[in-house]
Each structure stands twice: as C-alpha cells, then as structure tokens.
Amino acid sequence: MKWYVVNTRPREEARAVEHLTREGYQCLYPRIRRTLRTTKGLVDRVDSLFPNYLFLHANPMTDNLARVRSTRGVRNLVRFGLEPAEVPPEVIDELQVRADKQSGVIKLTGQTRQEVAAKFSEGAFVDFGGVFLTSDGSERVILLMRVLGDYNKVNLPEEQLDGRQVAA
Numbered sequence: 001m002k003w004y005v006v007n008t009r010p011r012e013e014a015r016a017v018e019h020l021t022r023e024g025y026q027c028l029y030p031r032i033r034r035t036l037r038t039t040k041g042l043v044d045r046v047d048s049l050f051p052n053y054l055f056l057h058a059n060p061m062t063d064n065l066a067r068v069r070s071t072r073g074v075r076n077l078v079r080f081g082l083e084p085a086e087v088p089p090e091v092i093d094e095l096q097v098r099a100d101k102q103s104g105v106i107k108l109t110g111q112t113r114q115e116v117a118a119k120f121s122e123g124a125f126v127d128f129g130g131v132f133l134t135s136d137g138s139e140r141v142i143l144l145m146r147v148l149g150d151y152n153k154v155n156l157p158e159e160q161l162d163g164r165q166v167a168a
Helices: 013-022 065-070 089-098 110-119 126-133 137-148
Strands: 002-008 026-028 031-038 041-048 053-058 074-077 105-107
Touching (some): 002 013, 013 026, 013 053, 053 065, 065 074
Parallel strands (some): 031 105
Antiparallel strands (some): 002 074, 026 053, 031 041
8 A cells, every 4th residue: 555645736735635635535634723824813724734735545466556546536546657657655654753643734833843853953854844834825735845845936035035046
C-alpha cells in the first residue's frame, strides 16, 4: 500500500474525501485551525493544510487508480510523467501524529510551531517543516510539491531578488 497525492477541485476536498471513502479508499485530509483578525474581531477558521490536495492510500497492484479521477470533487492524481506521485510514509506519519484524532485538524499553537521548527531544522524534512510555519496556502502547496520531488516556478516580488541576477 502506498500514499498518493490527489488534486481536488477548488474547495472540494471534503466532497472528494467523502466520495473516495465510499469507493473504499482510505484518505488523509489534513486541515489547520487558524485564528484570523477580521473587522468583527478574532475568528477561528479551519482551512486545508494543502489547498486543493489530499492524500489517498491505495494498492497500485489491486486498486484501479483510474477510477479516482472520475470521483466527485477530484481533478486527478498528481503525476510526475506517467507515474502517480508517491508520498514518503514519514510525511504521512508526521501529519497523522500532529492531527487531532477526532477531527483530523492540526492546531498550530506557539508551542507546536517551536517543536516543528526544532524537529525540522535539519535532515530530510527541512523544507517540509515550513508547511507548519506558514499561513499562506499557496506556499504550503509549493512546499508539498518540493517534498514530492517536483520543483515549480515561483514568482517573487522584485525586492526579494538578488541585484546581481539578470532578467531572462
């Protein structure tokens, strides 16, 4: 059994999990609880840890992965070339440890942020640790792709560019 990444339609992660579960797949949909400052005061909100992505546990030898892309809420399996992107089991284990057993929500407190930063300050998960330290959903997805081995083009503000770089 392996873990794969599923790309979902915008804001339809919960629907995809519901329908994939009905089809007999095990899914992991990590979410985080954030406190936002609004004009009405502080508001708690639950967001997807990786917007438009979730994880699917399947056996490629016995499960028909082609069925996944026709499931409600799903766009497709994330692929690198012809092969579906596999998630290292250590990443899934860490997400499961951090998630609440009942709701699956990862609550980011100051203590959790410090623990994660310390745990990932060296080793294979240096980049992945940043996922728990950022509130920007698009940045979390870029870090997820980096963990899976695919590097994406990133747009940076001009202030962040090194003055020695030449425009292409």
